[in-house]
Amino acid sequence: MSMKIEDTWTPADVTSDLGDSDVHEGATRVRIKQIGLVVFGGIVLLTAWQLSVAWFHIPDYILPAPKKVLDVLWAGLAVSPSNPQGFYIALASTLENAAAGYVIGVSFGIVLGSLMAEFRPIEMSVMPYTFALQSLPKVAIAPLIIIWCGFGDGSKVAMAALMTFFPMMVNTFAGIRATEPERIDLMRALSASRLETYRIVKIPSAAPYIFAGLNMSVVYALLGALIAEFLGAQQGVGVVILQAQAISDTAGVFAILIVLAAVGVVLHWSVGYVERRIIHWAKRSN
């Protein structure tokens, strides 16, 4: 944003931009150094891995050499998206279900979290049960979900939604309750309705909390879909992992894990990017 500073009344009042570029250059140098260290660490790790597999004659089904893993990875990625030998069909299926579950879990989480924050009776009557549900390991609920929703996509969506729901609900609740009392006083002084206060002040105030929840949940959604796939499904990344395991194709398992890790990182980055665009004010105020 280019902003002309021509406040004649109080020139000294103007926030100074001096020295900002110096700070920026320093930060870039530090960043390059950090990236360099990360790359260096990776190379050392991969080399040690490759050498130890060769020296100690570790069989492929225990620990495949990185070269073998990369070969499988390449074979899975360098194919047409519609090729059943590639990763894409399985990945698309898993991501689709995880995304559907994410949307459902996030929506329910924000709605229930808001209702609990706004209405004490709802908080009192719902909170203990949601915490009881949360303290159950979700993996333990998964078989039940499969009974209810079957071996199809329904179970995966349900598991992803279940995993996403709780962090979203808790974060929305905490974020709304953490709204600065001065902001609520301001809205009261303006005779704002409850809905206006919620919409104009509380939800944006809670946005940093909600985004933290969105960031956490994006990986939970993927995890939920995978759990459902492990317990029985016709397609998806989880199924591919199980098939590779069944034929002791450890390199295949490794390759898919790498793909999953990459997907997780990309999802994190995407949420982080949206977060920085939408709540750019959060880091710089207060």
Place this chain on the structure above:
Amino acid sequence: MTGMRAHNTRLREESVLPFPTPAINGDTPVANERAHQLIAIENVGKTYTTTIGARITALDGVDFTVSDGEFISIVGPSGCGKSTLLRMIAGLSAVSSGRLSVDGKPVTGPSSDVGVVFQHPTLLPWMTVRENIRLPLRVGHYPQVHHSRVDALLSMVGLGPFANAYPYELSGGMQQRAAICRALVRNPKVLLLDEPFGALDALTRERMNIEMQKIWLNNRNTVLLVTHSISEAIFLGDRVIVMSPRPGRVICDRRIELERPRNFKDTVVDPRYLRLTADVRDLLTEGTNE
């Protein structure tokens, strides 16, 4: 030019701001007509119960009235309930005893006749300066014509070039000026200032005092200013009200007969200013060890 006006003789509607005005231009009210009494505080008390069950009397028998267009400064020791008094006038806190009315109507809750500026600017950080100032109009569903005030107010306080900036891009003084604009945008009859300049450094504070005087001379709202600063209270006020330590009550109510517009250079050496400052300081330090 504004200094030519004797205060309390101008109607609020003659504001130089582009507020919708009834067609009374040139119609000057009789100079010695008793100004309309806008705020009546009759024997007002406030008690509250703390979380551990102790009953605390914050205010006891506060009694004074404020005329339309008057600038009242309220000083008192910390915890004397002066902020509580403002919150009650704003309708944010209920009166425990006594009667409180603004413009003849008992205060039962927040009203658009009253604008409040808090100690912290409390600008919403996700909105630009203009959006922040427009907020009261948005909440009250005011017709579009009122929105032209926003930019007029912004340029009046010198924030015109910053209308599209975000609050974090502004200094503390600029943020507080924006908060004052927000309180004025509905053109309230009463403007309540709760230690608005307390968080600013001394020089910025002096500039804000000059600015506040300019805004008031332009706008002629009735202002109640709560402050810790004796010099600020006397520099800005038509009257200074001194309150006792808790339970707060009015121990002194003095008219400040200094001509406007005032400036620091002349005012702080004026014998009347010095006399009043000394008197108020004596009242505030009475009973302490100093």
